[in-house]
Amino acid sequence: MLDILIIGGGPIGIACGLAAKKAGLSFLIVEKGCLVNSLYNYPSTMTFFSTSEKLEIGGIPFVTISNKPVRAEALEYYRRVTVSNNLPVNLFEEVFEVVKENDVYTITTSKAVYHAKYVILSTGFYDIAVNLDIPGENLPKVKHYYLDPHYYAMQKVVVVGSSNSAIDVALETYRKGADVTLVVRGDEISHRVKYWVRPDIINRIKEGSIKAYFNSNLAAIRQYEVDIDTPDGTITIPNDFVMAMTGYKPNFLFLKKLGITLSKDKFVPKYNPKTMETNIPGMYLAGVVCGGLDTHLWFIENSRIHADMIVNDIVNKQS
Numbered sequence: 001m002l003d004i005l006i007i008g009g010g011p012i013g014i015a016c017g018l019a020a021k022k023a024g025l026s027f028l029i030v031e032k033g034c035l036v037n038s039l040y041n042y043p044s045t046m047t048f049f050s051t052s053e054k055l056e057i058g059g060i061p062f063v064t065i066s067n068k069p070v071r072a073e074a075l076e077y078y079r080r081v082t083v084s085n086n087l088p089v090n091l092f093e094e095v096f097e098v099v100k101e102n103d104v105y106t107i108t109t110s111k112a113v114y115h116a117k118y119v120i121l122s123t124g125f126y127d128i129a130v131n132l133d134i135p136g137e138n139l140p141k142v143k144h145y146y147l148d149p150h151y152y153a154m155q156k157v158v159v160v161g162s163s164n165s166a167i168d169v170a171l172e173t174y175r176k177g178a179d180v181t182l183v184v185r186g187d188e189i190s191h192r193v194k195y196w197v198r199p200d201i202i203n204r205i206k207e208g209s210i211k212a213y214f215n216s217n218l219a220a221i222r223q224y225e226v227d228i229d230t231p232d233g234t235i236t237i238p239n240d241f242v243m244a245m246t247g248y249k250p251n252f253l254f255l256k257k258l259g260i261t262l263s264k265d266k267f268v269p270k271y272n273p274k275t276m277e278t279n280i281p282g283m284y285l286a287g288v289v290c291g292g293l294d295t296h297l298w299f300i301e302n303s304r305i306h307a308d309m310i311v312n313d314i315v316n317k318q319s
Contacts, residue, residue: 001115002026004314005107007095008122010036011057011078011300012287015307016120017087018058023311028116029087030109032094036078038126039071043168044148046071049194054301057081098258100280118314121258121278122286122306125250125295132160132244136221142242149176155240158183158226160218162190166245167201173243174210181237182212183228192296218242250289258283268292275313276306284310 006016009031020027034040048055052062052069055077062069062077069077082089090111097108098119107114129144131137146165149172159170162184174180182205189201204210213230220227226239252267261270261279269290270279277284286306291297 001104001117002028003116004028004118004120004311005030005105005114005116006120006122007098007107008124008287008289009033009089009091010038010122010124010287011055012124012303012306013120013122014078014082014087014089015057015304016122016286016310017089018060018081018085019307019311021085021087022058023315025311025314027088028114029089030093030095030107030114031089031091032110034091035082035089036075038124039074039078041126041145041147042071043146043165043172044071045172046168047194048074049164050299050301057300057304057307058085098283100282103282105282118282118284120284120286120310121255121289123251123254123289125288125291126248128249128251129244130246130249132218132246134218134220136226137244139221139223139242141223141240142221142244144244144246144248146243146245149173149178152241153177155179156238157181157241157243158218158228158237158239159243159245161245161247162186162188162193163245163247164190164193164197166243167193167197169243169245170210171197171201171204174204180210181228181239182210183216183218184212184214185217187214218244248295249293250295252292255289260285263292266293268294274309276310277313284313286310 003025004027006013006029009029017029047070052064056062064073094110099106105116105119146169152173153176157173157178158181160183170180170182205212216230219229228235271285287303288298
């Protein structure tokens with residue numbers, strides 16, 4: 001029987017593994033995708049907002065060429081950390097059920113059944129996109145994930161949103177020759193956009209290189225056109241692709257199935273902020289999953305401390 005089973009092989013799940021190993025506990029990390037699956041699905045050209053030292057886990061230096069690492073550097077760092085520390089990780093293995101009986105957890109996955117004294121949920125939020133809930137959203141041309149701008153060269157692209165992901169998509173596809181239209185619910189570009197990127201998008205909009213509709217919503221999507229509700233009424237424009245950068249959310253159904261209590265408004269899971277233990281004794285949360293719908297509250301930089309908090313609590317319980 002394991003001391004800990006960690007669900008999720010992202011940066012924070014790996015950090016939990018490092019802390020467990022340091023404490024001499026037996027553990028296993030189970031990840032339903034590839035290692036650091038969320039980071040792998042980030043745009044290929046992405047540059048992190050955080051500096052490299054703030055993305056470090058387990059006290060292991062993250063050395064990068066520039067101050068702010070890019071996606072490829074992060075993938076290499078977390079892979080090397082995992083391999084060099086011989087962390088037990090099972091990839092492409094999905095957890096289906098977690099049942100507690102007599103203080104022992106039985107974890108059933110797509111490949112095996114495990115038993116553990118404690119469970120850590122570090123499942124992130126990048127797997128489920130927030131839907132637009134409009135006609136045509138299920139058309140193949142609608143994308144919630146974005147990898148590379150070349151695919152959209154010489155195409156008419158509508159980008160929905162004003163956060164970092166939406167602005168990166170708008171600027172990068174524009175620079176590869178796409179005809180870009182930005183649809184923003186608010187009256188300006190979000191102030192959470194990376195400080196070196198925000199002036200760029202504002203200037204491209206001012207000069208007319210990128211068309212932007214503020215205080216507007218995408219209303220309907222058809223094969224070759226879309227409808228946009230604007231303050232001046234509904235307009236219809238030609239369209240080849242819709243990039244719905246509307247955000248992502250944790251798997252709330254999975255959390256409910258495990259018995260974790262969620263708040264009624266933003267589905268924030270119940271946990272002790274000093275230990276990260278949920279309302280279920282012996283089950284812990286780590287990383288962005290702690291924020292419910294407020295996925296911007298937690299990220300690698302400020303949630304990597306969860307690993308030591310959790311493992312310290314487990315060690316104290318066993319002493």
